Amino acid sequence: MNAVVPMPESRKAKPVAIKDDAMNLQKELINRNYRELAEARQAGRKVSATFVPGNLNELLMCFDFARSLPETNALQNGMRKKSGKFIMDAERDGHSEDVCTYVKADLGMMMGGEIGPTGDPMPRPDVLLLSYTGCFTFMKWFELIRHKYDIPTLMLHVPYQSQGKIDPNMRQYVVKQLKETIIPGLEKISGVKFDIDRLRQYMKESAKAEEDLVSVLQSAKKRPSPIDGYFGAVYYIGPIFTAFRGTPEATHYYSTLRAEIEQRIREGKGPVTPEGDMGEEKYRLIVEGPPNWTSFRDFWKMFYDEGAVVVSSTYSKVGGLYDFGFRHDPDNPLESLADYCLGCYTNLNLPSRIDMICKYIEEYEADGLLINSVKSCNSFSAGQLLILREVEKRTGKPAAFIETDLVDPRYFSAANVKNRLESYFQMVKQKRTTGIGANVKPVFPIAQV
């Protein structure tokens, strides 16, 4: 019998990503949360799991929960090339190839021994807080986890902004659920009495960080843009969209980040990429849709190699839409939490999403729109082809469409994506002389929450 000869290890050095201070700080925070989760049991802490859009981080902190976010776990596993196996394990366990790969990556991770993306153990949550802002799949996701592991679930139903505004009935409904279902449920599971002043304090911190985040994201209006509002922004939004909003650490992170970006503006620098400062800014784009995580760096490289910077993206608003004025309000804590949940990007109807993109194209003086349509997320994807047509019609700017997936490596075809992007950049170059679209008018005014 032939002996199995092991493959020699690659001698090619793993490329080191260049990061600025804020990016390193962000990584530290995210890793720290995984350590906290791993040590939660020894520390006698209860663990919660909830979703990114409309997450009630400030509220969960009032009950001392360690906080896990399954989407973040899935994307972190995607970036670390672990999600492909998890997805296939879940499919072997009976899940359809057609459904959301975040769900399958999460379930696959649990089947694989409950080890998190950083290699730390992931404790089984004590509560699943089902705040399903803008995504029906979230509901099934937590039902699946509950079914498998018998974990209590608390449902916060957030109505859809179908008319492009928050109806008082919708707000009241969410507040009432918070008062009568969510808070009593969290008290019961955690054993901690709810203290509204504690919530107010966290919300004050949130608002400070939100102010700095908006300043950072809007810095992309400068030329050259000092940030990438999509590939770079996914780092910037990490702490505030996950387990840190409302903490002094997040406030510190965002003030540091803001100072760093202001310094870049003074120095006339463009964004930091994994290979250092970006060269000449040739194209300014708006991107709609989540990124692909399994080939994140290769995907980003296709942009910065061509001098394309994303000046704003809708994905960077998925866990909270702050640039139209919303801030967590400590004076009206529960109403403010309701408005936050109701105002997340995917909870907006299509006309509002189109208005927002057109507004971005105008305000950020972008050359056009690129849609990355991900197979896993119907909440984002269903209707994107109409978004593309409408934005082109209203702004006169070229729009393009590519298709990938969130964390399923089988759905990222680098050659196809690159081809499409190159053609798109050509098109932008040709159309650039036609000027910014005149008479951009909203179909529905974006809700001022």
Next chain:
Amino acid sequence: MTTATPVQRIVERCERLFEDLDFTAVKEWKAAVPGRKAIGYMPVYVPREIVHAAGFLPVGILGGGDNLEVIQGDAYYQSYICRIPRSTLELGLTGRLDCLDGMMFPSICDVIRNLSGMWQIMFPDKYVKYFDVPQNYVDNVGGNFYVHEMQALREDLGKMRGKPITDEELNASIRVYNDNRAAVSELYAYRAQKPWQAPTSEVYLLLRAGMVLPPEEHTKLIREYLAATDKEPRARRDNARVVMTGSFCEQPPLALIKSVEMSGCYVVDDDFMLVTRWLLKEVPADGNPLEELSKAFLHHSAATAAKYDATRAEKGVFLVKQVHTRGAEGVVFAAPSFCDPALLERPMLQDVLAKHKIPYTAFKYAENTGQMAPIREQAGTFADSIKLWSDVASAARPPEGAPTVARSAEVSQ
């Protein structure tokens, strides 16, 4: 001279209504009295009582089926999105839905939700309503929200017709739909008892007729069918009795239903066009109508993947009830491709069935699936395995003529 039997005549009429993608019946209903209006709704559930109370015709829009060539609709959807939104858009873009004065989009999933926004943009002259239903089932929480949603619809429709909808009108419509649900319930009970007398392909067509006919006329039609088919001598086969589930939104082609039957299955319960039997009990028609509709929705409505199960223990209970009360021997999961709710729900339901030792099989379809051979083979193999090997088969099979337990009865275990 026609030699068709009364049953054949009814089924042929239903078939014509089903195949008519121009919605002629709706146009004729509108033309009969000037000023009449029709409101379309996508599958699963909307409170049709409110539309009816306005004097409007509620029209079920269930996609384009397998007779519609989708050309324009495909340009709006990526390959990995189910077919119903694209064929529904095709119906709209080709003018086939011009007879509708508005469209309602129930909260089923992310695709249908976003379709409501597409409709707002593409058909700006039409009334468009995304109809949210609560996933919180407490009366003064989810119930209040739901009453308010229904009140908003009531006011919108009242404005459309030029005068408010009264409580009396609503209660009258609740009575009409109570009667319609009772007729549908009789039809389902009859089929479960004598599936050879009421084949599912016919039952399906009867339900589809209810999507375009006024409810009073539909109720009458069902009862006529029941009386007529009971007199018809039909051969009884040694088929396996199955529940079909997962088809609550995008409908399977009629040929698929026929194929499942031809393969040796009697479908004794299903979740086709749930709107016709979403509310499981009679809604009181002498109280506050919106509150009564709300209570019925919160506490006595059918389970589907589009609805949250508040506890783990509730998962699959409705399906197991369907199996037991209809004397089924197995479950056929038939879900549309790319249907997130149905396909994510399936593993949980399969687990519950396995615990109850209820056999199941699963396949996917699209409303325009043309190749039935693999489905026939799979369903046939499933039916054979039930007949040959299933423990539940002999126990579950009711003796001929045995009464079928009503749909809302408790599971006996």
